[in-house]
Amino acid sequence: MRSLWRARRDREMVASLLLLPALAWIFAFFLLPLALMCWRSFAAEGFSLEPYSVLFTSPLYTKVMLTTVRTAAIATIGALMLAYPLAYALTMSSRALRALILVLVLVPYWVDIIVRSFSWLILLGDNGLINKALIELGLVQAPLALLYNPFSVLIAMVQILLPLATIVLFGAMLRIDRTLMSAATIHGAGAWAAFRTVFFPLSLPGVYGAGLLVFVLALGFYVTPALLGSPRETMIAQTIMVDATQLLDWAQASAAGSVLLLITTAIAILYNRTFSLDRLWGGTDR
Numbered sequence: 001m002r003s004l005w006r007a008r009r010d011r012e013m014v015a016s017l018l019l020l021p022a023l024a025w026i027f028a029f030f031l032l033p034l035a036l037m038c039w040r041s042f043a044a045e046g047f048s049l050e051p052y053s054v055l056f057t058s059p060l061y062t063k064v065m066l067t068t069v070r071t072a073a074i075a076t077i078g079a080l081m082l083a084y085p086l087a088y089a090l091t092m093s094s095r096a097l098r099a100l101i102l103v104l105v106l107v108p109y110w111v112d113i114i115v116r117s118f119s120w121l122i123l124l125g126d127n128g129l130i131n132k133a134l135i136e137l138g139l140v141q142a143p144l145a146l147l148y149n150p151f152s153v154l155i156a157m158v159q160i161l162l163p164l165a166t167i168v169l170f171g172a173m174l175r176i177d178r179t180l181m182s183a184a185t186i187h188g189a190g191a192w193a194a195f196r197t198v199f200f201p202l203s204l205p206g207v208y209g210a211g212l213l214v215f216v217l218a219l220g221f222y223v224t225p226a227l228l229g230s231p232r233e234t235m236i237a238q239t240i241m242v243d244a245t246q247l248l249d250w251a252q253a254s255a256a257g258s259v260l261l262l263i264t265t266a267i268a269i270l271y272n273r274t275f276s277l278d279r280l281w282g283g284t285d286r
Contacts, residue, residue, distance in 0.1 A: 037254045037258060040251060040254040041254035041258045048251075051251045051252045051254070051256075052259070055256060061239070064234055064239050067232075067233060067234065068219060068235040068237075071150070071154065071157070071218070071225070071233065071235060072218035075158050075218045076214045076218055079161040079162050079210075079214050080165055080169075080214070082158065082162055083162055083165035083166040083169050083210065084169060084207065086101075086105070087170040087172075088173060089101070090173075091170065091173045091174060105166050106167075108159070109163055113160060116156070116159070117160075117228060118227065120147075120152060120156045120227075121147065121228070124146035124147045124152050125146075125147055128147075130146065131143040149229070150229070150233055152228040152229070153228050153233050156224045156228050157218060157224055157225075160224065161217065161218060164214060164217070165213075168209055169206050171206070172205060172207075172209065172210075173199075173203055176199060176203060181194050181198055181199055184198045208274075212267060212268065216268070219236070219264060220237050220260065221237060222237035222241065225237075225238060226238055236260055240257055240260075
């Protein structure tokens with residue numbers, strides 16, 4: 001009995017030692033910078049809540065925050081609407097076809113986000129491929145204003161977020177017991193009725209999990225809105241960059257970053273209390 005206890009203690013000690021490098025890395029390059037950011041937001045001139053007061057009372061920051069939340073929400077809905085049928089097709093495909101589709105889904109992640117955003121400049125510009133095709137086909141007489149507006153920002157964000165949403169939904173759908181669909185069919189339900197009453201409700205936790213990850217990621221977008229948007233579509237990450245690098249207002253930038261961190265943390269806590277974060281990596285229900 002003592003030897004078993006000692007062996008278990010040794011295994012736990014080895015596991016703890018193996019975790020130390022990762023924990024040190026997370027502390028040094030994630031937790032410590034976050035703590036310094038939060039501290040700097042209060043310590044501009046002694047201890048002051050002025051940066052937070054500006055955030056919640058200034059029309060500029062209010063507009064930026066509303067634009068950020070609205071853009072992130074629309075991009076999340078768009079990504080989920082495109083990712084759901086794609087993930088469903090993946091679960092229904094043969095092994096070979098599934099592997100091919102997964103490769104095509106993941107290919108965009110092999111390209112840097114800046115390159116992907118620049119590619120939309122080539123596609124949507126006045127002399128871009130889309131406008132040239134429309135003019136040559138005689139559908140329009142002059143180039144359409146497809147760039148530097150909400151449309152260009154949203155379409156690029158959806159394209160960037162789509163692979164992540166697809167993978168999360170695919171993982172959730174794989175865990176659904178297909179015998180339930182067969183049982184519904186045996187009891188007289190058609191294919192659409194079985195999907196609507198059995199498969200879709202069971203897939204909703206995956207939809208919520210994908211929505212959580214995609215929305216949190218969309219809140220912090222910087223490169224894509226900066227390249228494809230106009231000043232009217234400025235998002236909070238762009239404002240933080242301007243405060244920190246051009247205005248050198250570190251306290252204001254830190255306060256905006258802290259609020260963004262608080263929003264994302266609150267969303268994650270709400271999801272965890274409702275559905276459990278374990279669902280995101282294959283855990284069971286509570």
